Amino acid sequence: MDIKTTVSRRLRSPRYRRLLCTWTALFVMCAGQQARADNVTLPDLLIGVTQGFLEFTVEDYLATTQTPGRYEIQVNQLDPRLRMPMCDQELTATLESPAQPVGRVTVRVRCDGASPWTVFVPAQVRLFREVVTVARPLKRTAIIGFDDVALRERDISQISQGYLTSLDQAVGQKLTRPVVTDQVVTLIHLEQAQVIRKGDQVVISANSGGLSVKMPGEALANGGISEQIRVKNLNSKRVIKARVTAPGQVEVAL
Template sequence: MQMPCLKNADTPRLKRWGLWLGVCVLSQAQLGFAADSVATDTAFEVLQKQALQWAANHPSFQGKQVQVVPVDPRITVQSCQQTMQFEHPFPNQPAIRVRCAQPVWQLFVNLNSAQAFAPPNRANAPAPVLHKVLVSKELLKRGTVITPAMFNSAEMPAAGMENQIISDAKLIKNMELVRDLVPNTPLRSYDVKNAILVKRGHEVQVTAGEGQGFSITMRAEALQEGGLGEQIRLKNVESGRSLYGVITGPNAAKLR
């Protein structure tokens, strides 16, 4: 920086003026340095502070913790020379309108809010009731004929589905899934149906005479499909005679 220089400063009067000017220049330089060293808020930071003050007293945000979402980097927020004006024109939306009178501009910003509340005191909350359930060991696809080996027994809360859970592995024999079942999911009554153990046109091993002192096995063609315990119509492969049998397992039946 070039300092001002006074000629003929040997006179007392000029010496006094030169001393005054030197002090003045030095003071101004010190003041300028001090002003530069004080950090000032950006225009957006000022907007944030005023928006939070406004939201603290507005019915839509009062009692909530809010945060001003940063604006698009392509948008330049101008410094406002007056107090900004805020509005919430869309009650069901997080957007608020910010207006400045000098210079004149307006901007929409979003307030992310979360209801401020104290965490519930669970110290005295009753322990959830546990129920014995069957949970799948792995992903089981719809249409799978399930067996007890596909499930583990576990205990877990079952609020709202106490009458729907299946806890006895014996009940799922020859049952079929009607929807996919992900691992560790409890099995419910509406997840299963009786599996189709005999399909129409398939060969069926039919037994007769059990419990009567003799046993006969014959081959028959299924004229109907069905699940465990259902009665279907069959046709003897050798004689062509029609008969009825009760399904006892996969492609197995006994005469009625």
């Protein structure tokens, strides 16, 4: 089941329909109190509908994509002079743009009653996650260690170049540019560091359960942390594939 289908089903839930019914009832009540006027001004009610709709949409997005984090929603103020005919049906709200409810969004609030109308309401959805940041200034070409990075909460809607959610994704990588304290580490900052060069003498570790065997080997290719490279076992002369675990260290599963 895709995200769109899941969200659509949940927006038809009794809780969401009660919310829209409540705002529609307030809309009609306000309109009835202005019997002499042809139209009514209801920017606050439209903001309320938009706020409720976005809360449902963001919660469903987080649940469906299994994205951890917290969110904040700010609906922009509408023109207080905004006027429209009374709506005699439930108001409907849909996400106009973008495809995901993160960052700057636009919600379309629509009346399909006898005098139909549509209002587009802008808002900002800030989604906060724990991402990898720099713990101290680092120079270009530096190899990142565990003490160089930390997880801190940031608004990912403001990060356009990708981000990392685990320290392991950054440790052992080489920086392509200098960074400063608290800076978010993005994908453009990193380059896989070659910790083993072709021709290097390496130690091959073969592990299975509690059994561990070590043997000498020779790297037949360059490799970075967690990369698989071809290695020659100098005892058996066999060529195998092994995963780089540290400078001069590779591992193969038995």
